[in-house]
Amino acid sequence: DVKVTQSSRYLVKRTGEKVFLECVQDMDHENMFWYRQDPGLGLRLIYFSYDVKMKEKGDIPEGYSVSREKKERFSLILESASTNQTSMYLCASSSLLDRADYGYTFGSGTRLTVV
Amino acid sequence: ELKVEQNPLFLSMQEGKNYTIYCNYSTTSDRLYWYRQDPGKSLESLFVLLSNGAVKQEGRLMASLDTKARLSTLHITAAVHDLSATYFCAVDKAAGNKLTFGGGTRVLVKP
Numbered sequence: 228d229v230k231v232t233q234s235s236r237y238l239v240k241r242t243g244e245k246v247f248l249e250c251v252q253d254m255d256h257e258n259m260f261w262y263r264q265d266p267g268l269g270l271r272l273i274y275f276s277y278d279v280k281m282k283e284k285g286d287i288p289e290g291y292s293v294s295r296e297k298k299e300r301f302s303l304i305l306e307s308a309s310t311n312q313t314s315m316y317l318c319a320s321s322s323l324l325d326r327a328d329y330g331y332t333f334g335s336g337t338r339l340t341v342v
Numbered sequence: 343e344l345k346v347e348q349n350p351l352f353l354s355m356q357e358g359k360n361y362t363i364y365c366n367y368s369t370t371s372d373r374l375y376w377y378r379q380d381p382g383k384s385l386e387s388l389f390v391l392l393s394n395g396a397v398k399q400e401g402r403l404m405a406s407l408d409t410k411a412r413l414s415t416l417h418i419t420a421a422v423h424d425l426s427a428t429y430f431c432a433v434d435k436a437a438g439n440k441l442t443f444g445g446g447t448r449v450l451v452k453p
Binding site: 258260266269270272275277317319320323328330332333334335336338 | 375382439443444
């Protein structure tokens with residue numbers, strides 16, 4: 228089974244803190260994604276990456292950055308956390324080769340609260 | 343810009359009856375995906391629809407895709423309580439490899 232693991236299920240951080248959300252996948256997928264999910268707004272793409280050290284902005288990149296130093300790991304960084312970044316964060320991965328069969332696999336999510 | 347719209351947003355179902363969720367998208371796209379999400383949980387993949395006329399079935403759920411109409415449907419047959427969840431459709435952007443999601447349909451099946 229493809230597994231996408233997010234390091235924290237719940238996080239509480241203070242305004243202004245630098246926050247790291249970690250995501251690891253174990254199926255050698257090329258593509259990795261970070262989404263946030265908010266009631267009434269659905270899932271919105273923050274950043275994605277097609278390869279190591281490559282990154283592209285999604286629809287709502289402001290206030291976020293990412294890092295992909297290894298193929299299996301994709302980190303989302305909140306440079307200075309703010310209360311409007313309180314949300315559920317979902318990591319996903321997919322393979323260019325196996326998309327037809329596997330589609331996208333999502334991690335279990337990190338519920339971040341910024342106080 | 344690719345847009346994906348689902349309706350209805352909320353569906354109250356009676357057990358044993360049939361219902362349909364609709365997913366419209368705005369531009370040509372490669373594939374359409376259906377996901378299920380239980381409260382507080384992540385997304386579970388249900389179906390991947392790859393081409394016009396594709397139909398897939400799993401248990402009481404059946405999904406179909408009409409690329410000419412840019413429409414996918416998720417049909418629920420003889421609803422049961424276990425199907426209570428939020429259902430999302432999502433579409434690849436043709437030029438990239440990014441999923442764009444519909445707003446979700448919250449399904450509540452009542453006895």
